Amino acid sequence: MKYLCLVCFDGKEIEKFTTAEWAELTKESMAYDREITASGHFIMAQALQSVDTATTVRNRHGKISTTDGPFAETKEQVAGFILIEADDLNEAIRIAGGIPLAKIGSVEVRPIMSLG
Template structure:
């Protein structure tokens, strides 16, 4: 079963880190990706640029509407994701709990709904 772990956090947390802290934290995050590859959980993982660079796109009555900013304005924003293969929700929760950013923000764990052509 696939789960998407959405990593939410307040961008200020990273802004307030020193350069050495940031490097150590990035390395920790990359090391965790590798650990998940070894354990067979890993499918894909990416970090996202700051929400300042986000656009939100909607199609309404055939017209594209593009607005500045993220889909919702909240303090904690989507900052990255890890797509994993897990045995079940408990397994996924264990994986999510060890994502380094879980210490500062929150991880939303969403089961993937497999679309099939009928």
């Protein structure tokens, strides 16, 4: 079964990192991606640009509107995702728990809905 791991953290916490600390966390993240690729769990991963670059789009009664920034004002913002394959939710949680950014933020795990 496929699961989406939404990686979230407080951008203000990242701003406190030194260049070396950020480079080390990035190195750990890339190594973890290679590890779950080797185990057959990795499907895809992408990091997102800062929440400052976000635009929220709505379509109400055929009229498109946009708002700068995310829809919800929260401390933690979605920073990226990892799409994985796991036997069940317990395995998906184990994999998500190993994501290095979970040390400073959170990882929301959701099963992918099959539509057909």
